[in-house]
Amino acid sequence: MIPSLVEEYIDIAYKNAIMSVDSRASAIAVLHDLGISVESEFGEFYSKYRGGFIGPKPISELLKIISEGIPTIPNQTEYVRNRYNIPAQYLAITTDEGEGMYLYNKSDQAVYDLDIGYLDEFLNNKLPARWSSFNEFLVWYFDSPEPD
Secondary structure, three states, rough: OOOOHHHHHHHHHHOOEOOOHHHHHHHHHHHHHHHHOOOOOOHHHHEOOOEEEEEOOOOOOOOOOOOOOEEHHHHHHHHHHHHHOOOOOOEEEOOOOEEEEEEEEEEOOOOOEEEEEHHHHHHOOOOOEEOOOOOHHHHHOOOOOOOO
């Protein structure tokens, strides 16, 4: 179930973010191609919302699963696999602009905060996930930053 904080933020900040029936069918097909169950947290989110989200923190945009343009999760994932040798179980959910990116692990549904400076540690399984679930990541991503 998508956390209520996330749905509330999207409903307020992004009018018309819910996919049409046709877009949802396309998103489900892409999720299937990526090996993602629609029942997973990731699948539930990306089969409901169009995406291209920027949360309240000054961080990378959460990519779309489908789009006429690029980048999208599928093509950004292909790019980072080719450029950085990212293993197949990871999906790029942001771009690598700024020398880092967020990666979703299809195997255990964890999300990694990868700084390219730690790429070797990541590739050698020595970098732990920052969030143990996609919903945990979403709550962090869409929650307001702490005041200074």
